[in-house]
Amino acid sequence: MGYLVGVTALWAFSFSLIGVYLAGQVDSYFAVLTRVVLATLVFLPFLRPSLLTGRLRLALMGLGAVQLGVMYIFFYQSFLLLSVPEVLLFTIFTPIYVTLIDDALFGRFTPFHLVTAALAVIGAAVIRYQGVSDTFWLGFLVVQGANICFALGQVGYRRLSSALPASLPRHNIFAWFYLGALGVALPAFAVLGSGEALPTTGMQWAVLAWLGLVASGLGYFLWNLGATRVDAGTLAIMNNALIPAGLLVNLVIWNRDADLPRLALGGAIIVVSLLVNDWWQRRRTAQPA
DSSP, rough: HHHHHHHHHHHHHHHIIIIIIITTTOOOHHHHHHHHHHHHHHGGGOOOOGOOOOHHHHHHHHHHHHIIHHHHHHHHHHHHSSOOOHHHGGGGGHHHHHHHHHHHHHHHHHHHHHHHHHHHHHHHHHHHHOOOTTTHHHHHHHHHHHHHHHHHHHHHHHHHHHTTTSSSSSTTTTTTHHHHHHHHHHHHHHHOOTTTSSSSHHHHHHHOOOHIIIIIIIHHHHHHHHTSSHHHHHHHHHHHTTHHHHHHHHHHHOOOOOOHHHHHHHHHHHHHHHHHHHHHHHHHHHHHH
């Protein structure tokens, strides 16, 4: 849980940094490629290929390709269609995807996870429900593509990790995750990217360095590690904790308009959903088999 909370605080800055300094200024495919390359460089020195079989390497690379590579392509495109608050708003469906995919992969159905995830969705909707722009439908679909990829990746990593020895050092294998994402980001830039829209200021390069080395390099490792240590309901709810955190950063640092009463009420609903899920999980664990 601590990992998820820490990464939530870390990622809260990403939405505004992308929206303010990169969207519409720096080629989105180049931004994705830069983030993935830098994240790969963080973990490549720790890679120990002998720790995983070829099949498991491919599985981890596949997860990275989906959760990071394809997701980033959707994610960066969304900022060309929507404002930062709209992108945040449209991520509210991620918890539903997390719970449904988790139940499907593990061959079970847990209705209560849907209840708590839906409560978190209500909290997120309360925070930033507002009129939408003309690009609503396309932007909405693009964000949902990112949400589904992000959900698939983290739930898939939970399943993969459960099949690995607990003693296996995760930092010695995680470079495969980024190499898989690189396998998507590199050809995407080569085919769809533009060399005429590269960063032109020191601030843009600094933002890309932060996003690549810290938000992606450190963030995705800790988030996926945290995802293996909580139940699916908690994981689903923590996905929506990014919304109030991102809006707070957007308000305090960039002084964007925000409805503070709505923010407080929606954040409280998300916290309640987390507490309800924790209570139910403890109650189920305490029941005799």
